[in-house]
Amino acid sequence: MKKIIFAFCFSPFLFLQTNAQELKTKSNWQNLDFEKDGVRGMSVERAYQELLKGRTSKTVVVAVIDGGTDVNHEDLKDKIWVNTKEIAGNGKDDDKNGFIDDINGWDFLGGADGQDVNHEQVELTRLLKKYKDKFGKDPSKKLIRKNQVEYDLMGKLQKEYDEKRAEAEQYAPFYAQLYKNYTESETILKNHLKVETLTKEAISGIDENNVDRTVRAAKRTLEKFMELGATGNDIKEAVEHYESELKYNYNLDYNPRTVVGDKPDKLQYGEYGNNEVQGPDGMHGTHVAGIIGASRNNNLGIxxxxxxxxxxxxxxxxxxxxxxxxxxxxxRYAADNGAQIINMSFGKPYSPEKKWVDDAVKYAQSKGVLLIAAAGNDNLDVDVDVHYPTGTYENKERAENWISVGALSWKNAPDAVAEFSNFGKQNVDVFAPGVDIYSTIPGSKYEEKSGTSMAAPATTGVAALLKSYFPELTAAQLKKIILESSVKVPDFRIYKPGSKEIIKFEDLSSTGGIVNAYNAVKMAKEMMKVE
Structure with missing residues (x-):
């Protein structure tokens, strides 16, 4: 699931996003330097200015596996991969790679008729549905005994499903009412002030002694929302979030896969999908893409x-x-078509066909491809509670071409680690900036978002930077450099994600480090023996 963490909350269950234009910290903070700029960014600008000036680079292809990306965004359109071996729009597989008209990539959630899957069940729901169909309403003792492990798992899944659905049923109407209160108050104040757009100053300037009760109540309502950092769009997103959970994610009867027309229990590589890569909602993927490679020299955006x-x-x-x-x-598609690095900002708690993913990771390794994945946003120890996909194979061996990334905040200790970030001394490798990251969103717009979904592409960007200036580096060498050059802060004491327990930062990952482009470039130069 592509999961973004929002920046404040009305309840323990949902974090709402603040106004994107009111940046909470320094612009471009993920690329800044701690010594020079006072925030624990990745020293990217310093690396360019002090170590890479005058050096030539070679273009690197980075695959963004996500929910879709706005390939026409003003800050991305010049950075989108084009399959030059394919003739656009002729309905033929010109390069014989198994995918027709794959000009900018491929959509594995699309149908041959051009339709796309937007909403899906979560894996929990799909598994529960599978086992309910298998056992029926009144399974025999023989059937249960023969399939005891699956039957017990069904019970566990049912309990979890009931809890998740009950939560959505509770909070969907709660946020719907909040949104109603917000929009009604907004309309009242716009009419009172005779304006189309409300500002904080205009609202604060209303004299409560000289207005009627409805205006006074509307003013207080909006001021409360502003105090919490909420906008109308934030609350609307919350409503849509819980409604989506009820209608799709936790709905046993929902099945959108007919749109794709494939056989979900078979891999069918090259036999399904379409070439429409933005999809119905390219918000998440567009934000991720911008962090990695938004144009640096066009005087636009980021x-x-x-x-x-x-x-x-x-x-x-x-x-x-x-x-x-x-x-x-x-x-497999990315590896087959020239990607040298793959970003994966998604994850889930169940992986029934993990072997398929493991085999694909091994295949990518055979092609020299580095995979960089988000650690997840549930403040869990993923050494205990696994977050899939994972760089640990079923046989417990670790993939040589995999980096798992936790999220760092711009704040000082003890709040320096994102409260939502997963962690793990064995299964999380390193941390990178992932809170209040300003990046591209569809429609040539920009917005702040938070999540390990942002920390992964920050790291992917550093890997791509290294590969472009030192093209001889292998996937294993890129991983070695990124991990070993990460900034170690042994005296750093921070809140354990999801709690107020003070722990050592170094206990959250295998390296105990923070990704740093300046250190990485220095190490790459030493490894490649160049000045």
Whole structure:
């Protein structure tokens, strides 16, 4: 699931996003330097200015496996990968790679008729549905005994499903009422002030002693929302979030896969999907893509980490949980079509076809491809509670071409680690900026978002930067450099994600480090023996 964490909350269950234009910290903070700028960014600008000036680079292809990307965004359109072996729109597989008209990538959630899957069940729901169909309403003792493990798992899944659905049923009307209160108050004040757009100053300037009760109440309502940092769009997103959970994610009877027309229990590589890579909602993937490689020299919007990349767009992540077959096929597609680095900002707690994904990771390794994945946003120890996909195979061996990334905040200790970030001394490798990251969103717009979904592409950008200036580096060498050059802060004491327990930062990952482009470039120069 492509999951973004929002920046404040009305309840323990949902974090709402603040106004994107009112930046909470320094613009471009993920690329700044701690010594020079006072925030624990990745020292990207310093690396360009002090170590890379005058050096030539070679274009690197980075695959963004996500929910879709706006390939026409003003800050991305010049950075989108184009399959030059394919003739656009002729309905033929010109390059014989198994995918017709795959100009900018491929959509594994699309149908041959051009339709796309937007919403999906979560894996929990799909598994529960599978076992309910298998056991029926009154299973025999013999059937249960013969399939005891699955029957017990069904009970566990049912309990979890009931809890999740009950939560959505509770909060959907709650946020719907909040949104109603907000919009009604907004209308009242716009009419009172005779304006089309409300500002904080205009609202604060209303004299409560000289207005009627409805205006006074509307003013107080909006001031309360402003105090919490909420906008109308934030609350609307909350409503849509819970309504989506009820209608799609936790609905046992929902099945959108007929749109794709595939066989979900078979891999079918090259036999399904379409070439429409933005999809119905490219918000998440567009934000991720911008962090990696938004144009650095066009005087627009933001500056991505890597300055010489082409972004291959591979759509495999819906609103709901991605299917293992789509993830496996997306990795294979990227590896087959020239991607040198793959970003994966998604995840889920169940992976029934993990072997398919493991095989794809191994295939990517055989092609020399580095995979960089978000650690997840549930403040869990993923050494205990696994977050899929994972760089640990079923046989417990670790993939050599995999980096798992936790999220760092711009705040000082003890709040320096994102409260939502997953962690793990064995299964999370390193941390990178992932809170209040300003990046591209569809329609040539920009917005702040938070999540390990943002920390992964920040790291992917550094990997692409290294590969572009030192093209001889292998996937294993890129991983070694990023991990070993990460900034170690042994005396750092922070809140354990999700609690107020003070722990050592170094206990949250295998390296105990923070990704740093300046250190990484220095190490790459030493490894490659160049000045």
């Amino acid at each position: 500056m991505g980490v890597a300055d010489d990349v082409k972004l291959m767009i591979v759509r495999a992540v819906p609103d709901g949980d991605e299917r293992d077959k789509d993830v496996a096929n997306a990795i």
